[in-house]
Amino acid sequence: MKISRRQLLVGAGALGGAGLIYGLRFSGDAPVSAAGVTAPAAPPVDLARDYTDWLIVGRDGTVTACTGRVEMGQGLETVLYNLVSQAFDLPNERVRIVLGDTDTCPDDGTTIGSCATSEVGWGYWLTCGRARAELARLAALALECGEEELIYSGGLYRVANDESRAIGIGALGDGVPREAVIDPAAMPAAELEYVDRGTLRIGGEEIVTGRRIYAGDLEVEGCVYGGMLLPPYHDHSTKILDADLAAASEIPGVVSIEKHRGEVRAYAESYPALDKALAAVEVSWRKPARPEQLDLVNEIRDGRKLKEVIEERGDLERELGRCDRVFTETYQTQFASTTPMETETAVADVTSDRATVWVSTQSPFLDREKIARRLKLEESAVRVISTKVGGAFGAKAGHRVADEAAALSKRIGRPVKLVYSRRDQFQRFSRYKEAVIIDLRSGVDRDGRLRALGIDVMQDHGDGLVEVYAVPHVRTNLYETDLPAWHATMRGTSFSPDCFALESHIDSVARQMDFDPVEFRKQNVTLASFRPLLDACAEMAGYANYQRSDDRGLGFAICNHGGRQLGVVCAEVSVDRTTGEVKVEHLWAAYDIGTIINRNTALANIRGAMIWGIGYALFEEVAIDGHRAHASGFEHYRLPRFSDVPPIEVAFLDNQAPGSPRGCGEMPLVPTTGAICNAVCNAIGVRIHQLPFTPERVKSALEA
Amino acid sequence: MAKRDFRLLVNGKTRNVTAEPDEPLLWVLRDRLGLKGTKFGCGAGMCGTCKVLVDGEAWPSCRLTVSAAARGQKILTIEGLGTPERLSAIQKAFVQHGAFGCGYCTxxxxxxxxxxxxxxxxxxxxxxxxxxxxxxxxxxxxxxxxAAIEEVAASTEEIEPTA
Structure with missing residues (x-):
């Protein structure tokens, strides 16, 4: 894709095309339709968001839907095509989906938390229902018939029994002012029932032939590569004491290199030249104030401050004193990195009064805000366009690459492409899923009923502390911790450490009391719908007749993800008792995730997330000390590979009542980690309390 | 090092480029020949994202300098394997199986x-x-x-590039 500078401001404007005659634009100002007919009152519709302003019917009979959310491999674009094309009974060729452009899309917030389908997708589905109702009303007026006489298919309204009277949705806007004003609350919704037709992902041909455009693929006239020198420390406000730029500036292809406000910034004609120039700078940095040595566990414990009592019920201490058995355990998790295959990338073109930035981002509107602040521009003078994102998983939300690229472009007065190196991606701003320490105390009566549960979570984020077990006496404390590295959102967020700890503990308690861990869970879960999920998963895994051996075991874990998604996973692992190596042999899962819009994309998300659960359980870890992270490439950070992937079987709870989808991009990884860990402990007969379960850790557990 | 002229055989065509001799083939393909389908992943040959075919073997193009790639080897990039209208058997199977998430490593x-x-x-x-x-x-x-690769492996379809 080649963009000349003159085209920049209008370029990529998905709505700039001809043929748009009116939007289904509603506002609350005057509850009267364009044709002067007061719309009848309608039952309230539970809209996740009203998208009527952003659903546009073109004169050419196309329907365009716009959202500020982005496509990052999760299949949002496909799901939106599925929903809009089905709602309007149109082929994909007559549907346009516009994503992540701050000039043409509504601010839908950041694409995060597995909710794009449930919020935006379903919001559009319901909005389409309203739009269909409005179009039917307009069609009846145009065709001079009753709405009940209309037959709709493929974008065309026909009068029943009179084939000659028909009108396309594109022509319905003739004579209707562009801003038709209708009270959305007064609009009835057409009765639409979504059916998953299991379509393939949109854009497959483009992807497999290398034609999909990502941020780094954009060519802007006059563009140079730009970059900044990375401090080798967690603290990125660390300034340069001294920098010798002589050798670097001699490197062929370097356009300029300078020391600017305690940073070294370089610009070059090619990425390799930039890379070489930054490496050739002789630089000394101010040493961080804190010691290099890091005693993580003690620093977390000593520095913790109570942030929030998440849950308190009954009298925990008194009940623990009265229970038949009391169990106390501590679990610990690791620093981990999101590592999308596409590193952070942006192309910025900044002139004196405008900034246009194409960026691989989950948060185009937050990026716009940061750029405006950094460049001292009005937000309206900044346009951020999210290109197709080459994986994100949390890394590309609240990042800095967009405003960094904009600052570089402003400084040199040319468009700048900023592509993070893999080292940058691992280390810049030292953002990781944080290490967590969790203390658990539980009291159980002799019948296996959980009576008391005390949880102390030492981490900064507590979204994972959703009640899973029905316990009368509870206290859950969330402590803030003071870590040298910063928190980054990463797929699974704090659900994964919290679930690992709780599900390990529950398994440990059940086994120590000689209860079956599945039955123990069934007896104690809060939500009844966990029981059929546990049964389904156990049946798939052949649990009733399973024989564990010295080097093979099964394990279960369950997860309640924000009250919206429930999951049960069973893992079978084999353990090499000599090397300590763990192999996941099989995964089974049963989920309750609401309506499924597209089975293919849902399963792809679910299996992908479960494979993430393997990495988090067994090997993903960023080693850090007080000053720096010790991972700068894939040689230091093991990701799941083909050979790590077992057969994965997935079942869904039949939802009798149709309703909105509830999302599935993150949750499946959460119980997968717990299930694998429980399977390992079951196989070796020893409980391990720290993630990841590396061969060394498994070996030392066996030797202890 | 000074820039030099190199002759590359890419996707069946002779392409002349001027580049630093140690410039990785990846960036020559992307920025000097406009073949953006080959993506940067790690720059260290650790992830496979930037692989291209060199005389039929898959090589990380970030670990091959332009001078080493200009010795008459036949280089095939993703653009040379098939087009949207004429997909290779493997590309077709990837589409049918939805064998990608974001598509960046594809x-x-x-x-x-x-x-x-x-x-x-x-x-x-x-x-x-x-x-x-x-x-x-x-x-x-x-x-x-x-699943996509297994399907093609089990078939008798022509697997040669179709572009």
């Missing part, structure tokens, strides 16, 4: 799979896994990628 995956099937037409599952294990996919579309 070119490297298809290149690696093509190299394998050109060397061994009907590999076993474990041979496929061994050959593909150096290609990382963070979306973890591995099950679908494996």
């Amino acid at each position: 070119a490297g995956m298809i290149v690696a799979a093509t190299a394998l099937l050109m060397r061994k037409r009907n590999p076993t599952r474990s041979e496929i896994i061994a050959a593909m294990d150096g290609n990382l996919c963070r979306c973890a579309a591995y099950p679908d990628i494996l």
Whole structure:
């Protein structure tokens, strides 16, 4: 894709095309339709968001839907095509989906938390229902018939029994002012029932032939590569004491290199030249104030401050004193990195009064805000366009690459492409899923009923502390911790450490009391719908007749993800008792995730997330000390590979009542980690309390 | 080092480029020849994202300098394997199986799979896994990628590039 500078401001404007005659634009100002007919009152519709302003019917009979959310491999674009094309009974060729452009899309917030389908997708589905109702009303007026006489298919309204009277949705806007004003609350919704037709992902041909455009693929006239020198420390406000730029500036292809406000910034004609120039700078940095040595566990414990009592019920201490058995355990998790295959990338073109930035981002509107602040521009003078994102998983939300690229472009007065190196991606701003320490105390009566549960979570984020077990006496404390590295959102967020700890503990308690861990869970879960999920998963895994051996075991874990998604996973692992190596042999899962819009994309998300659960359980870890992270490439950070992937079987709870989808991009990884860990402990007969379960850790557990 | 002229054989055509001799082929393909389908992943040959075919073998193009690539070897990039109108058998299978998440690693995956099937037409599952294990996919579309390659491995379809 080649963009000349003159085209920049209008370029990529998905709505700039001809043929748009009116939007289904509603506002609350005057509850009267364009044709002067007061719309009848309608039952309230539970809209996740009203998208009527952003659903546009073109004169050419196309329907365009716009959202500020982005496509990052999760299949949002496909799901939106599925929903809009089905709602309007149109082929994909007559549907346009516009994503992540701050000039043409509504601010839908950041694409995060597995909710794009449930919020935006379903919001559009319901909005389409309203739009269909409005179009039917307009069609009846145009065709001079009753709405009940209309037959709709493929974008065309026909009068029943009179084939000659028909009108396309594109022509319905003739004579209707562009801003038709209708009270959305007064609009009835057409009765639409979504059916998953299991379509393939949109854009497959483009992807497999290398034609999909990502941020780094954009060519802007006059563009140079730009970059900044990375401090080798967690603290990125660390300034340069001294920098010798002589050798670097001699490197062929370097356009300029300078020391600017305690940073070294370089610009070059090619990425390799930039890379070489930054490496050739002789630089000394101010040493961080804190010691290099890091005693993580003690620093977390000593520095913790109570942030929030998440849950308190009954009298925990008194009940623990009265229970038949009391169990106390501590679990610990690791620093981990999101590592999308596409590193952070942006192309910025900044002139004196405008900034246009194409960026691989989950948060185009937050990026716009940061750029405006950094460049001292009005937000309206900044346009951020999210290109197709080459994986994100949390890394590309609240990042800095967009405003960094904009600052570089402003400084040199040319468009700048900023592509993070893999080292940058691992280390810049030292953002990781944080290490967590969790203390658990539980009291159980002799019948296996959980009576008391005390949880102390030492981490900064507590979204994972959703009640899973029905316990009368509870206290859950969330402590803030003071870590040298910063928190980054990463797929699974704090659900994964919290679930690992709780599900390990529950398994440990059940086994120590000689209860079956599945039955123990069934007896104690809060939500009844966990029981059929546990049964389904156990049946798939052949649990009733399973024989564990010295080097093979099964394990279960369950997860309640924000009250919206429930999951049960069973893992079978084999353990090499000599090397300590763990192999996941099989995964089974049963989920309750609401309506499924597209089975293919849902399963792809679910299996992908479960494979993430393997990495988090067994090997993903960023080693850090007080000053720096010790991972700068894939040689230091093991990701799941083909050979790590077992057969994965997935079942869904039949939802009798149709309703909105509830999302599935993150949750499946959460119980997968717990299930694998429980399977390992079951196989070796020893409980391990720290993630990841590396061969060394498994070996030392066996030797202890 | 000063820039020099190099003659590359890319996707069946002779291409002349002027570049630093140690410039990685990856960036020559992307920025000097406009072949953007080959993506930057790590720059260290650790992820497989930037793989291209060099005389039928899958190589990380970030680890091959332009001077080393200009010795008459036949280089094939993802653009040379098939077009949207005329997909290769492997590309077709990737589409049918939805064998990608974000699609960023896909070119490297298809290149690696093509190299394998050109060397061994009907590999076993474990041979496929061994050959593909150096290609990382963070979306973890591995099950679908494996299914796509297995389907082609079990077929008699022509696997030569169609572009």
